[in-house]
Amino acid sequence: MQITGTAAIVTGAASGLGAATARALAERGAHVFGVDLPDAVTSAAPVDGVTYCGADVTDADQVQTAVDQAAGGSAPLRVVVNCAGIGPSARISGKQGPHDLDLFRKVLEVNLLGTFNVLRLAAPAIRETEPDREGQRGVVINTASVAAYDGQIGQAAYAASKGGVASLTLPAARDLSSAGIRVMTIAPGIVDTPMLATVSEEYREGLAAGVPFPKRLAVPGDYALLAVNIVEHDYLNGEVIRMDGALRMAPK
Numbered sequence: 001m002q003i004t005g006t007a008a009i010v011t012g013a014a015s016g017l018g019a020a021t022a023r024a025l026a027e028r029g030a031h032v033f034g035v036d037l038p039d040a041v042t043s044a045a046p047v048d049g050v051t052y053c054g055a056d057v058t059d060a061d062q063v064q065t066a067v068d069q070a071a072g073g074s075a076p077l078r079v080v081v082n083c084a085g086i087g088p089s090a091r092i093s094g095k096q097g098p099h100d101l102d103l104f105r106k107v108l109e110v111n112l113l114g115t116f117n118v119l120r121l122a123a124p125a126i127r128e129t130e131p132d133r134e135g136q137r138g139v140v141i142n143t144a145s146v147a148a149y150d151g152q153i154g155q156a157a158y159a160a161s162k163g164g165v166a167s168l169t170l171p172a173a174r175d176l177s178s179a180g181i182r183v184m185t186i187a188p189g190i191v192d193t194p195m196l197a198t199v200s201e202e203y204r205e206g207l208a209a210g211v212p213f214p215k216r217l218a219v220p221g222d223y224a225l226l227a228v229n230i231v232e233h234d235y236l237n238g239e240v241i242r243m244d245g246a247l248r249m250a251p252k
Helices: 016-027 038-042 060-071 101-127 158-181 201-209 220-232
Strands: 007-011 031-036 050-054 077-082 138-143 181-188 240-243
Touching: 007 016, 007 060, 007 101, 007 158, 016 031, 016 050, 016 077, 016 138, 016 220, 031 038, 031 060, 038 050, 050 060, 077 101, 101 138, 101 158, 101 181, 138 158, 138 220, 158 181, 181 220, 201 240
Parallel strands: 007 031, 007 077, 031 050, 077 138, 138 181, 181 240
Antiparallel strands: none
16 A cells, blocks of 8 residues: 555654654655644654644544544545553562552553554544555554563563454454455564663663564664555555564563
8 A cells, every 4th residue: 555645643653663653654655643642742753744633542532533633634544553552560469469450451441442442433534535446445553562472470461451452453354354444463572662761771781682683672663664564565464463583572
């Protein structure tokens, strides 16, 4: 699918994976609507071709407003990339007692429900566009994690939420096939994003050493490149792609 001349929604667009993806799509000629929390978008660096929209992905009305804005211009809405997510850590039973239920709920709400909320509201707007010669109207790319398969100690909530995103991929692709909408998921390994900003360089080097090849942490640009490739590769559908340098996470 051609990216130039289309509209795209990227969630979590103010930083990390979302910022890199928004920039990459804009550089290829898309009009990108970068969705993130209102506080985040006010401090986001301006990017040519990116219009920021303050919205909480778990809020149906706010997401619908962002979708309407993206679909309301002259360019057809054809691309959605869900990058918004959180990753707090807590053991099921630890020194502080049992896992906080509200924390578990919050992680699922943002990572899984938020992803589905954007998917379900963007799909009807994409469905209204004119199909190409093969009947394709658009593509939605969600973000899981290798934690969906190799969840570590303290990642019960995160792994469960990302496992849900991974499991959503195939039925969503099947549901939307009649509309000409593909659904794919990227499962990144360890990516050098703001989530890692607080760790020491020694710890960062240790993480990189555990990656079979290439022996480095992934960077947001790696994710953005894969997202762009998925958009342009029309036969990719209903699949989760691990982007992890052959890493398989240890228990901790």
